[in-house]
Amino acid sequence: MxxxxxxxxxxxxxxxxSDPALGERLALLALASTRTSVRRRAWRAPLAxxxxxxxxxxxxxxxxxxxxxxxxxxxxxPGSELSLAPLPSDAADASDExxxxxxxxxxxxxxxxxxxxxxxxxxxxxxxxxxxxxxLVRTLGPSAIAHPTQGGTVAPSSRPSSPGDPSTAxxxxxxxxxxxxxxxxxxxxxxxxRPSARATTRPSLPPxxxxxx
Amino acid sequence: xxxxxxxxxxxxxxxxxxxxxDLAREGDPAxxxxxxxxxxxxxxxxxxxxxxxxxxxxxxxxAMDAWTVAASKIADFDGxxxxxxxxxxxxARNHVMNIRRRSARRATYATAEPPETTMPTESVTGPxxxxxxxxxxxxxxxxxxxxxxxxxxxVDLDVETTARVLGISRPAVRVARQRGLRRLRASGWRL
Numbered sequence: 297m298x299x300x301x302x303x304x305x306x307x308x309x310x311x312x313x314s315d316p317a318l319g320e321r322l323a324l325l326a327l328a329s330t331r332t333s334v335r336r337r338a339w340r341a342p343l344a345x346x347x348x349x350x351x352x353x354x355x356x357x358x359x360x361x362x363x364x365x366x367x368x369x370x371x372x373x374p375g376s377e378l379s380l381a382p383l384p385s386d387a388a389d390a391s392d393e394x395x396x397x398x399x400x401x402x403x404x405x406x407x408x409x410x411x412x413x414x415x416x417x418x419x420x421x422x423x424x425x426x427x428x429x430x431x432l433v434r435t436l437g438p439s440a441i442a443h444p445t446q447g448g449t450v451a452p453s454s455r456p457s458s459p460g461d462p463s464t465a466x467x468x469x470x471x472x473x474x475x476x477x478x479x480x481x482x483x484x485x486x487x488x489x490r491p492s493a494r495a496t497t498r499p500s501l502p503p504x505x506x507x508x509x
Numbered sequence: 510x511x512x513x514x515x516x517x518x519x520x521x522x523x524x525x526x527x528x529x530x531d532l533a534r535e536g537d538p539a540x541x542x543x544x545x546x547x548x549x550x551x552x553x554x555x556x557x558x559x560x561x562x563x564x565x566x567x568x569x570x571x572a573m574d575a576w577t578v579a580a581s582k583i584a585d586f587d588g589x590x591x592x593x594x595x596x597x598x599x600x601a602r603n604h605v606m607n608i609r610r611r612s613a614r615r616a617t618y619a620t621a622e623p624p625e626t627t628m629p630t631e632s633v634t635g636p637x638x639x640x641x642x643x644x645x646x647x648x649x650x651x652x653x654x655x656x657x658x659x660x661x662x663x664v665d666l667d668v669e670t671t672a673r674v675l676g677i678s679r680p681a682v683r684v685a686r687q688r689g690l691r692r693l694r695a696s697g698w699r700l
Contacts, residue, residue: 305647305662305700307640309550312572319538319543325580327536 516547516590528590536581545576552601555664557640559656561609562612566573571608575601594666595673602674618679646693654689657682662690 525667532540549572556568579586586596643663647655653675660671660697661682672679690700 303662303692304700305643306665307554307643307663309554309664312545312549312553313547314545315541316538316542319542322541322545322580323533323536323538325577326541326583329581330534330536330584381663465696495601 517543529675530583530586530590530593533580534586541580544593548597549576551594551664551666555598555607555659555666556601558644558647558659558663559602560644561608562616563604563608566605566608566612571601571604573696574604578604591670592673595670598660598666598670598674599676646696646698647689649696650689650692653677653681654685654692657685658689658693661686 527566530542533544540697548663552572552575553568556571558589558638561571575597579597580602586593588596647663649655656675660666660674661668666674668679668682672682675682677685
């Protein structure tokens with residue numbers, strides 16, 4: 297730097313001397329700020345560890361919840377909650393419906409539509425029904441037939457049916473009812489007996505399940 | 510009047526790498542007194558040269574506020590004794606800038622146009638000028654040039670500390686100083 301005589305802008309600073317009280321006060325301020333800083337930094341490590349643990353646990357829990365949300369084998373589907381279509385009012389409507397449904401590829405009557413009809417969300421999902429129809433057979437039986445919402449006027453034992461019996465196959469099952477004669481389904485229906493027939497013939501059983509039944 | 514007080518050496522009983530700032534960070538009153546004796550005079554002088562826009566703002570009060578803030582924030586400062594001056598002056602400059610903004614917000618003028626600041630060139634005669642004349646001359650310069658010349662030529666800070674205080678690079682400090690000195694020479698100052 298330039299000397300005083302070389303630079304006319306140079307000014308001598310005023311004399312400011314410290315006293316012990318000032319030193320003590322500044323030192324106390326520094327100590328207080330240091331303690332605060334150390335305390336603030338000391339919180340960072342356990343807080344970061346806690347955040348990592350909670351985040352990892354939450355991620356694992358969410359992953360497991362997503363994985364297990366698609367399969368719950370202990371849920372039983374009441375047969376009444378899988379309604380297919382409104383009941384035909386008379387024999388003529390029933391015959392028309394049966395003739396349409398027996399046509400291969402008839403829209404709106406596929407197994408997918410069957411399995412997805414679960415408005416109460418108490419039953420099994422569509423994918424579960426489509427993947428394991430045999431379990432549905434076990435869940436449907438006298439208890440399902442005697443469900444109070446079905447009217448229950450037909451005794452389940454009055455017409456023992458086997459899954460392979462074509463006479464019990466309900467009309468309108470799409471490709472799974474190709475062998476069903478339309479005349480059988482077109483028989484003047486007993487409206488009160490329709491739920492039981494539906495319950496016993498609902499599952500689109502694969503050949504192995506039919507043989508086992 | 511006397512020059513700035515240099516920082517004494519730390520006590521020999523300590524680690525040779527220990528600085529006064531390290532001791533001050535640990536709460537040593539003697540370290541704070543040493544730092545105060547070394548920088549307080551120049552800080553007050555520097556603050557006197559800065560226009561605050563507030564007539565009630567006293568340089569000694571501003572300096573004490575800067576020391577208080579420095580003591581409160583010393584834990585966050587990781588520099589050594591050489592960098593302490595720049596850090597302390599930067600705190601004081603931020604404080605002055607706050608006061609300047611506050612004064613501009615609250616300023617009221619009787620006329621539509623604010624009063625102009627004119628440099629009293631007729632009173633500039635040589636090195637015997639008063640601090641008030643120097644202050645007026647520097648206030649007529651652009652802000653950066655005036656601040657650079659105040660730090661380097663008036664308060665006797667080095668380029669490194671000046672760059673740290675003003676938050677600019679060292680080449681920018683040199684350029685601003687040369688331009689400011691050229692303006693002052695054109696105004697009649699014999700520099």
